[in-house]
Every structure is written in structure tokens, then in C-alpha cells.
Amino acid sequence: MKSLLKKLAFILLIVAVYFAIWRDFRGLVTTYTVLPQIEYSIQNCDQYSYIDQEKSTSFDLYVYDSLTEEYDYFRYTTPAGFYFLFGLVMIVLLQARKIHYQLMAGFHLTLWFITILIFLPALCLYPPLLHFNTIAIKYITPFITFLIITMVLSPKFQKKLNL
Numbered sequence: 709m710k711s712l713l714k715k716l717a718f719i720l721l722i723v724a725v726y727f728a729i730w731r732d733f734r735g736l737v738t739t740y741t742v743l744p745q746i747e748y749s750i751q752n753c754d755q756y757s758y759i760d761q762e763k764s765t766s767f768d769l770y771v772y773d774s775l776t777e778e779y780d781y782f783r784y785t786t787p788a789g790f791y792f793l794f795g796l797v798m799i800v801l802l803q804a805r806k807i808h809y810q811l812m813a814g815f816h817l818t819l820w821f822i823t824i825l826i827f828l829p830a831l832c833l834y835p836p837l838l839h840f841n842t843i844a845i846k847y848i849t850p851f852i853t854f855l856i857i858t859m860v861l862s863p864k865f866q867k868k869l870n871l
Contacts, residue, residue: 731765735763749828756771780835780836783845799857799860802861819848
């Protein structure tokens, strides 16, 4: 019973930190890293683009494609969001080891760093590269999160990976 209460207290702490601090931090990083790259590209690159920002952590980006004479649509959501929170809560509930927390945080933060680095070259040189952000956020993030949760659930899987 004491163990369950500790888990629940830790989960409540994670959720509180996520909603009180982490979400705002993600918005600030997006505001000061990704949006300036878009503004720079609008002013200095041959690509014409504009954004429609809903929240501080997500926006819609439209980049003009001169070949089709239409706008390509890209959705950006800052990584380390819901799936990060969900993954942390699940590995707490499943009594994961330290390595699982490190894998979860490491993956999400690495993906976040890559998506930030991709923006300016993608906007100025090759806009279809922005599809990587969409694929990473929509597909790779849930896949890796659930893979880490599966690792916690399956000792056989951990043995095969030598964890």
C-alpha cells in the first residue's frame, strides 16, 4: 500500500510539473528557436511562407511551392508533449528502472533538438524536409514511447537488447 501511495504521489508530481512548468517551457523554446527561424526565412529565403499559430507549442506552417503554385501545409507541435507525459506516467506505474527514464527523456529531448535544427535548412533550401517533423511527431514519437513501455513490460525483450 505504501508503495502504491508513493507511485501515485510521484505521478501527481510529474503531472503537476508538466502542466505548471514543462508546457510553458516548451512554448518558450518554440517561441525563441523555431519561430525566429520562420521569421528569418520569410524575410531572407526564396520560399514564401506564413504561419497560423494556435498555441505556443503548435502551429500550422504554409510554404509556397512554385512548381505546383500552391501552398504546402506542415503542422508543427513541439516534441516532449503528451507522449512524454504518458510514457513517464506508465513507466512509474510499471516500476521501471533508471535506464527506462533515461531512454524516455533522451529520446524525446533528442527528437526535440533535431526538429529545431531542421527548420531553417528546410524552410530555405528544401521545404519537403519539413515532413520529417510531421513524421517524427505523429509516428516516431508514439512508436518509441510505446516501445519503451513494452521494454518495461517484457523482461525477454530487455534481455535481447542487453539492458
